[in-house]
Amino acid sequence: MTVTTHLQEPENTxxxxxxxxLKINYHNLKKAAxxxxxxxxxxxxxxxxxxxxxxxxxxTEIYIKMRLEQSVASQHLAILRKAGFVNTERxxxxxxxxxxxxxxxQVGDIVEQLVA
Numbered sequence: 412m413t414v415t416t417h418l419q420e421p422e423n424t425x426x427x428x429x430x431x432x433l434k435i436n437y438h439n440l441k442k443a444a445x446x447x448x449x450x451x452x453x454x455x456x457x458x459x460x461x462x463x464x465x466x467x468x469x470x471t472e473i474y475i476k477m478r479l480e481q482s483v484a485s486q487h488l489a490i491l492r493k494a495g496f497v498n499t500e501r502x503x504x505x506x507x508x509x510x511x512x513x514x515x516x517q518v519g520d521i522v523e524q525l526v527a
Contacts, residue, residue: 445493445494446494446495446518447518447522449490449491449493449494449496450494450496450518452487452490454479454483454487455487455490455491457477458473458477458484458487458488458491459491459496459497459510459515461473461476461477462497462508462509462510463510466509467500467507467508467509468507468508469505469506469507469508470484470485470488470506470508473488473508488508492508494514495511495514496510496511496514496515496518497509497510497511498510498511
């Protein structure tokens with residue numbers, strides 16, 4: 412069995428296995444991996460659970476309740492926000508975080524399909 416990889420376009424990769432080509436969008440694959448990685452971290456899971464419990468919470472409340480450094484809480488929230496798992500809402504000088512339930516459900520459904 413010969414496996415060769417040829418870069419067709421910056422975001423697409425052709426993988427030839429036994430002369431059969433599988434087209435994989437590498438850029439989207441990498442983005443999907445980052446989304447899954449965002450949830451595959453114990454501290455981020457705990458942060459998401461806390462946000463769900465509180466319904467609406469600031470980064471200050473998160474780092475105080477979880478006994479974290481402010482920078483650590485902010486970095487993990489940024490990862491969750493970039494992956495779409497949390498929403499932000501500004502109220503005066505405060506930014507509140509809420510769970511994006513639609514996104515969590517969407518990713519959960521995809522994960523179930525992958526492992527089925």
